Amino acid sequence: VMSGATTYGPQQDIPVDDIEDWETENPLFWANLNDDDNPLFQGLVQLHEDCTPEERAESYKEQGNDFFKLGKKKYEEAIYCYTKGLNEPFQGKPELRTALHANRAMVNLQFKNYGKVIADCKKAIEFDNTYIKAYYRAAQASIALNKFALAAQFCSKGLEVEPKNKPIIKLHKECKEKWERHEIREKKRREEREKRENAQTKLDNAISERKLVMGKPQHKTSAQFRGELHWDEDGKTLRWPVVFAYPEHSQCDFIESFAETDRIIDHLQAMFPQNERVFWDEEQKYVWNNLSVYYQTNATDIAGKGTNYKPKQWKRVDVELSLGEVLQLPDHIIPEIPILTVFVKNSRYLKEFLTKEKE
Numbered sequence: 001v002m003s004g005a006t007t008y009g010p011q012q013d014i015p016v017d018d019i020e021d022w023e024t025e026n027p028l029f030w031a032n033l034n035d036d037d038n039p040l041f042q043g044l045v046q047l048h049e050d051c052t053p054e055e056r057a058e059s060y061k062e063q064g065n066d067f068f069k070l071g072k073k074k075y076e077e078a079i080y081c082y083t084k085g086l087n088e089p090f091q092g093k094p095e096l097r098t099a100l101h102a103n104r105a106m107v108n109l110q111f112k113n114y115g116k117v118i119a120d121c122k123k124a125i126e127f128d129n130t131y132i133k134a135y136y137r138a139a140q141a142s143i144a145l146n147k148f149a150l151a152a153q154f155c156s157k158g159l160e161v162e163p164k165n166k167p168i169i170k171l172h173k174e175c176k177e178k179w180e181r182h183e184i185r186e187k188k189r190r191e192e193r194e195k196r197e198n199a200q201t202k203l204d205n206a207i208s209e210r211k212l213v214m215g216k217p218q219h220k221t222s223a224q225f226r227g228e229l230h231w232d233e234d235g236k237t238l239r240w241p242v243v244f245a246y247p248e249h250s251q252c253d254f255i256e257s258f259a260e261t262d263r264i265i266d267h268l269q270a271m272f273p274q275n276e277r278v279f280w281d282e283e284q285k286y287v288w289n290n291l292s293v294y295y296q297t298n299a300t301d302i303a304g305k306g307t308n309y310k311p312k313q314w315k316r317v318d319v320e321l322s323l324g325e326v327l328q329l330p331d332h333i334i335p336e337i338p339i340l341t342v343f344v345k346n347s348r349y350l351k352e353f354l355t356k357e358k359e
Helices: 016-025 039-050 053-069 072-087 094-110 114-127 132-144 148-161 166-209 219-224 264-271 323-327 348-358
Strands: 238-246 251-259 291-296 314-317 339-344
Touching (some): 053 072, 053 094, 072 094, 094 132, 114 132, 132 148, 148 166, 238 323, 251 264, 314 348, 339 348
Parallel strands (some): 238 339
Antiparallel strands (some): 238 251, 291 339
C-alpha cells in the first residue's frame, strides 16, 4: 500500500467525495503515464510481468471490482478488466474463472446486454454449478428478453442448489406470472393476425372472382387519403374508398365507403344536386346531370409486376353503371384507391384536357 493512500475494504463503498483522490492515488488508474514518467509505475509494470497468469487474472478481477464500485462511468473499464483476466492462460482455479464470468455478467446486466449476460452465466455455471448468483443473473436476463422458458429453467436449477433461496424463489414466481401474461398477449396477437390474414385472403379471392386488376398505389392519393377496401355488413358486397377528382378546380371528394353495387350517378346526385352549389363552383356548372366522368386506362403498374408500358387513355364512364361494373372496364387498373375524374360536359376545359393528354 502506498504511504498516505486511503484504503477501502472489498465490500466497502468509496465515498463520492473521495473518488477523485482515490483514482489519483491508485496505480490502476495511471493509464496516461509513460514508462519513463514514474519509477513506481515502472516497478508495478515489472511486478505485473513477473506474476503468474493466475496471479494476473486475480489482479484483473480485483481491478474490475474496484472499477465497478466507482459506478456506471467505470463499467466499461470493469468489463475490460474481467475480460483481460479471462484471457490469461492460467490452469485450474475454476472458482476464479467462475467469478470473472459472473462479474462480467453482473456489469453487462447493468448495460442491458442480456445475451452476453446469459452467455457468461452459462460459462460460470460450467466451472461451478453451485454458483447461485449465475443462475439468478441468467434468469433476470432471460426474463428481460422474454425467454421465459429459459428463465424458469435457470430458476429451477438454482433452486436445486439452494431450495430456500428467497431472491430466486421470488424471481421464479415473477417469471411464471410474466410468462402467463406474455402467452395471453401472444395468443391475442396471433388471433388478430390470423383474423387479418383471413380477411385479406377473402378480399383477395373476391377481387379475383370479379376479375379486377389491382395496381400499385399512386403516392399522392395514398398519402392524402386513408381508406381500406372492406366488406359490407352483409358480408357479400365490397365497399371501396373512392376519390372523385375535379382537375379544373384542383378539388376532390373522398368517399370512404362506396358500395360496389352503388351507381356512379347516385353519388353525383347526392354531391351535386340541382339547387345547390359547392363553394368552389362560382359559375354553378357542376350539377349532376351536367357532368361527365372518366377513368384513365393503365393508370399505374399492376401490383406484383413490372412496369406497365401500355398506353394511357381517358375513357368516359356510363354513369348508370355501378362502381363494380366501372372497375371491371377494360384496362382499368385500380391504384389501391379508385379515382374517377369529373368534368363539366362538353366544356372547353374538358376538350383541352383530353387534347393535352393525347400529346
